[in-house]
Amino acid sequence: MxxxxxxxxxxxxxxxxxxxxxxxxxxxxxxxxxxxxxxxxxxxxxxxxxxxxxxxxxxxxxxxxxxxxxxxxxxxxxxxxxxxxxxxxxxxxxxxxxxxxxxxxxxxxxxxIGLNVEDYGTHSMRRTKASLIYRQTGNLRAVQILLGHTKIESTARYLGIDVEDALHIAEQTDI
Structure with missing residues (x-):
């Protein structure tokens, strides 16, 4: 875009x-x-x-x-x-x-640019960088602060984080 x-x-x-x-x-x-x-x-x-x-x-x-x-x-x-x-x-x-x-x-x-207008809107603009930050860092608290959410659960729901995402992050962490 x-x-x-x-x-x-x-x-x-x-x-x-x-x-x-x-x-x-x-x-x-x-x-x-x-x-x-x-x-x-x-x-x-x-x-x-x-x-x-x-x-x-x-x-x-x-x-x-x-x-x-x-x-x-x-x-x-x-x-x-x-x-x-x-x-x-x-x-x-x-x-x-x-x-x-x-x-x-x-x-x-x-x-x-050929995107389906039904799938992309103003909230996509808000979510774009927040999603990238989460994917790169796995730091949900940082994204919560950046979005101004009061509850971490709201941020997780907002980003569509599920058990698979949590397990993927855990798999990348080696102790």
Whole structure:
């Protein structure tokens, strides 16, 4: 998707995609990000902390170099103050992109590269990096913190972890 968005020159969409992957935020929190959450005085931040819309709890996330570059490219075009929405609506820039429009965009991105739009949505964006972190480390607690879940059971269910996954990790651990 990233390469397709880059190839098609969709600068805002590329920044939105990269930010969604890094932040691991739900769509409702992602679209409400402000410029000041990712940039300070024109300098991209390497980390951000936001309060989740659904839970009201703060969550911190890293902003990778790739995301910092795509967000900076978008902000050069978009302009705006720290208090402005990072991804505003096209018609009314005082309001954030709607979650419905974000969902349509994700569907368009997936469809453009041949994914079944029914199988890939905004929550896939939230789950992508969290799943990769879990697969690489087996550290469920770290993923729980990154997603802002209060219960480890919720994180395990969210990632679809089952007995087979636990046994696979155990098999790789030699004492």
């Amino acid at each position: 990233r390469l397709d968005l880059q190839h098609r020159g969709l600068i805002r969409d590329r920044a939105l995609f990269d930010t969604a992957i890094d932040s691991k935020l739900r769509g409702c929190a992602l679209v409400r990000l402000r410029i000041g959450d990712v940039s300070a005085g024109g300098v991209s931040r390497s980390r951000a902390m936001v309060v989740q819309s659904k839970t009201g709890r703060p969550v911190q996330f890293e902003i990778s170099e790739t995301t910092r570059e795509s967000a900076a490219r978008w902000l050069r075009i978009r302009g705006g103050a720290a208090s402005d929405f990072l991804f505003p609506r096209r018609i009314d820039s005082g309001r954030p992109l709607s979650t419905r429009q974000y969902a349509r965009l994700v569907g368009d991105w997936g469809g453009a």
